[in-house]
Amino acid sequence: MASFVMKFLLISICVTVITCCAPGWKKTSSLSGWCFLFSHNQVTWAEAEEICRSFEGYLAEPINKPIDDYLISETLKTGRKYWLGLSDLEQEGTFLWTTSQTGITSYNNWIPGDPNNANSGEDCVLNNWTHRGKWADGDCEWKEYYICQTEDIDGGIVG
Ligand SMILES: [Ca+2]
Ligand SMILES: [Ca+2]
Numbered sequence: 001m002a003s004f005v006m007k008f009l010l011i012s013i014c015v016t017v018i019t020c021c022a023p024g025w026k027k028t029s030s031l032s033g034w035c036f037l038f039s040h041n042q043v044t045w046a047e048a049e050e051i052c053r054s055f056e057g058y059l060a061e062p063i064n065k066p067i068d069d070y071l072i073s074e075t076l077k078t079g080r081k082y083w084l085g086l087s088d089l090e091q092e093g094t095f096l097w098t099t100s101q102t103g104i105t106s107y108n109n110w111i112p113g114d115p116n117n118a119n120s121g122e123d124c125v126l127n128n129w130t131h132r133g134k135w136a137d138g139d140c141e142w143k144e145y146y147i148c149q150t151e152d153i154d155g156g157i158v159g
Helices: 002-016 045-054 065-078 153-158
Strands: 026-028 031-038 082-091 094-097 124-129 134-138 145-151
Touching: 031 065, 045 082, 045 145, 065 124, 065 145, 082 134
Parallel strands: 082 145
Antiparallel strands: 026 031, 031 145, 082 094, 082 124, 124 134
């Protein structure tokens, strides 16, 4: 009974006061409503997408500067590059955000020279390319770190 009350209390606080993220996920006060998981393992883009979905989330989508700035601040700390939920798998040269299937609008953060579809083709987007916090297209089969994104506790646990 006591633990039930505690759980109820915690969820109530999460919902009414601030958003709560599952253990291991990060949030930032400047971006209410979002939780982010920065992976410690490296997988292909498709595998990363599947893993994020298994957490009821998706590959992170820095659709605007505030989200991207936060992701950059975190990835610059680790020095790693991470898969994002952005690709031109459907149509070469047309990059779409995975969940909305909409294109890049006013904000983008490509590193100069990318996207370049280099080598045998690059259709999946990484951030923090060469440790400069910028986006680059890469080979979807590369094994890379990834960032998952979910909405707060309602999106992550209930819905
Ligand atoms: Ca491409
Ligand atoms: Ca490239």
